[in-house]
Amino acid sequence: MGLTKIKHSSHSEHFLLLKYPQELYQCNGCRVLGLGPCYECEHEDCSFYLHEECANATPSACHSFSKCSLRFHSRAPQGDERSCDACGQDVLGFVYQCNKIDPHDYHPSCLKLQRTLTADDGTRLHLREKLPSKCLNCGSRETSNGIKGWSYVSSCGQYCYHVACVKDMILKKWKKGYFLQDGNVNETDNYLALQSAIPSGELELSSGKSSSKARNIWRKAKKAIMLIIYALFGDPTTLISLLVQQLLSD
16 A cells, blocks of 8 residues: 555645545546545645556556556547557547557556456456457447457356446446535445446346346356456445445345
């Protein structure tokens, strides 16, 4: 865990405090949503947030999926419209970019994604540069904007999800006001919003299965999505028990 109080060049007029907000926020560095520990301005009337990864960004970085060194930039130096090669979302602020003619871009938080996610029942998801099969959400190996993007794949290979697809599930709900930041929103409200973000439609892999097997497959698929949500947006401890209880009881 980082320092509890810092100064940052992107918001030099005030100190930033390490906090644990219980609602979604938009990072003022990379402009990507977050849910979990972040640095927040010490002044309550100043809505400024930074992911830990953005606040502690280093001048250079590397990743096993990238074959070149990555340099940190407060804005992408090449191109007005660029997308993160990990999650497929727009690059609007802090970014790591390589020096190729057609460079790769990565949000700081995406570079820190866990390589392996493990559920309480032993289910494991592994971060992959390419999908071995179609994403269970979009039914394609590429994201909607044509970027292959990173994915999480279960050890058995049955559950595959684009990082981009899971981010988009939450982003759509956020835009509709499901994660409002006001005094009337509590942990249960945001838990229900997270649950509602998960699509309840029929999965391709459940076709032809008995109803009990289909329910079991869907329950495991939903748990896989929740693990990815935790990896992407943070792991808010006050929501964990609610989420686990609901997922295991459905």
